[in-house]
Amino acid sequence: MRKWFMLLLILPLFAQAGPYQRNEARAVNKVVFGDVDNVRYITQQEVLESHRNGWETLLGGVIGGLIGNQFGGGTGREVATAIGAVTGAGIAHYRQPERHVVEYRLVELLIKTEEGKLVDVIQDVDTDMLFQRGDGVRILYFDNGVRVDKTYP
Known part of the structure; x- marks a missing residue:
């Protein structure tokens, strides 16, 4: 609790000022x-392109692993799970970034x-x-x- 209180006190010190407004x-x-x-x-x-923060790749790997886990049995299931996880992570990591025009x-x-x-x-x-x-x-x-x-x- 004390750590959160200190964080709330210190956090405003790192806030950056916004752009200049005419009424300031x-x-x-x-x-x-x-x-x-x-x-x-x-x-x-x-x-502007969206920047990936790693969560998309992790989520893609988890989903791919869950899908791969549905196939095979024994050692084959483990291999399918690993292949699914790697494939899902790769697809999520290399997908086309979102672009916004400002x-x-x-x-x-x-x-x-x-x-x-x-x-x-x-x-x-x-x-x-x-x-x-x-x-x-x-x-x-x-x-x-x-x-x-x-x-x-």
Whole structure:
């Protein structure tokens, strides 16, 4: 019981922070103002394959062994069980992995800063903040990335 209690206390320390949300307070290292020079909305697709963790192979071996155990008698049954287990494990291990396609909607912004420099930023599309050429924006620099928001008069 005490081990479970300690695990519940320690586990949150290893939890990783999720992606940055617009309604979160974060420390900003630098803010640069400018105007959108060019906007390009793009999509990016990523194919994700399911990763096997070994349980499928083990389960395939068990099922194959149970099926093989139904045949023969004596030593023949033991051989059939072993062959069934190896065959079942092999089929489960080498089956085609499941694939999922994930589509990301992104926006590429080319921004001309007040200092006259061009900055290119690619970020997720926020349907509440769609950009157009000429929009006033601010570039927010964080420790682990950059985000562009519109500036409002």
